[in-house]
Amino acid sequence: MEIYPGAHLIECEIGGRPLRLPLLMGESDTVLVDCGTRSHAAGDIPRYIDKIGLPASRLTFLVITHPDVDHSGGAGELVRRCPHLRVMCGAADRLLIEEPEQLFARRYDHYREEHDIFYDEKTASGIRDGCNGNQPVFLTLKGGETLNLGGKRILEIIHLPGHSHGHLGIYDRDYRTLFYGDAIQGRGYQSLTGGWVLCPTYLYVDAYLQTINCIEHLGAERIVGCHWAVRQGEDEIREFCASSRNFVETADRLIYDYLACHPQGGTLRELCQSLGGKLGEWPAAAHTELSYPFLGHLDRGILQGKLSVDRSVRPVIYRQC
Numbered sequence: 552m553e554i555y556p557g558a559h560l561i562e563c564e565i566g567g568r569p570l571r572l573p574l575l576m577g578e579s580d581t582v583l584v585d586c587g588t589r590s591h592a593a594g595d596i597p598r599y600i601d602k603i604g605l606p607a608s609r610l611t612f613l614v615i616t617h618p619d620v621d622h623s624g625g626a627g628e629l630v631r632r633c634p635h636l637r638v639m640c641g642a643a644d645r646l647l648i649e650e651p652e653q654l655f656a657r658r659y660d661h662y663r664e665e666h667d668i669f670y671d672e673k674t675a676s677g678i679r680d681g682c683n684g685n686q687p688v689f690l691t692l693k694g695g696e697t698l699n700l701g702g703k704r705i706l707e708i709i710h711l712p713g714h715s716h717g718h719l720g721i722y723d724r725d726y727r728t729l730f731y732g733d734a735i736q737g738r739g740y741q742s743l744t745g746g747w748v749l750c751p752t753y754l755y756v757d758a759y760l761q762t763i764n765c766i767e768h769l770g771a772e773r774i775v776g777c778h779w780a781v782r783q784g785e786d787e788i789r790e791f792c793a794s795s796r797n798f799v800e801t802a803d804r805l806i807y808d809y810l811a812c813h814p815q816g817g818t819l820r821e822l823c824q825s826l827g828g829k830l831g832e833w834p835a836a837a838h839t840e841l842s843y844p845f846l847g848h849l850d851r852g853i854l855q856g857k858l859s860v861d862r863s864v865r866p867v868i869y870r871q872c
């Protein structure tokens with residue numbers, strides 16, 4: 552669908568959840584923001600650009616907001632189909648975007664060794680299948696750059712870290728519209744039919760809070776994420792930012808309350824299982840996905856001198872100082 556002149560959203564699906572990929576067109580160049588998995592790059596995207604009559608040769612830039620299978624997995628497939636495509640991403644995310652094996656090891660399988668938390672074989676192979684082989688990135692960005700698509704369409708690159716170190720957003724100032732990828736996540740992810748399916752998956756708490764502030768004060772009239780309904784107008788944007796911030800504050804409080812009541816300490820899995828039901832309405836089977844944000848909270852607590860971790864045991868145990 553076209554949300555305003557020259558700005559389309561390619562509506563896809565990932566695991567029963569919405570996935571919307573922005574396609575922004577100028578007179579000379581077109582940028583796609585995120586490419587979905589390999590199957591989106593082979594199906595939904597070519598179908599959509601065909602439908603609107605955009606030749607594959609006119610798709611010139613792919614900006615990948617962050618390394619995740621549903622945002623970066625299809626890059627190699629899309630480059631194969633669009634010979635002029637230049638891939639760009641945040642400087643800090645380059646390795647994970649270029650090399651799917653690194654993405655799997657450092658993002659999805661990161662919790663195995665110390666926390667004994669990992670995906671079952673079926674889920675793991677689904678993640679691996681969503682990615683192509685290695686795909687070099689043409690240019691890395693740090694925020695502050697502009698992208699000129701011709702015909703006076705100039706887009707601004709914004710650094711929105713927290714869900715990843717290098718997470719990017721694109722601001723179309725003429726239309727006061729921010730395309731933010733997964734930079735802020737409200738109370739979590741909902742399915743296509745509206746039920747809650749997954750908690751927020753930010754990793755770095757302080758950066759995430761700064762990103763929420765940045766988006767709240769950007770002066771945007773419309774913010775467009777990859778898995779959340781478009782927020783339009785000051786009130787809706789402020790409310791979404793507040794719900795994102797509120798989740799962080801509640802999660803932090805619950806973690807400290809739990810550890811205060813358990814002087815023997817707790818593992819990451821125990822924290823996820825005990826607190827999941829207090830934080831959201833996703834299915835209990837998804838509580839361990841809280842490993843992503845909770846490890847961020849625990850690491851922050853250690854840095855602040857408020858928590859300690861016993862790494863002499865497996866899984867490691869966290870305690871309040």
Ligand SMILES: [Fe+2]
Nearest residue numbers: 619621733777
């Ligand atoms: Fe995503």
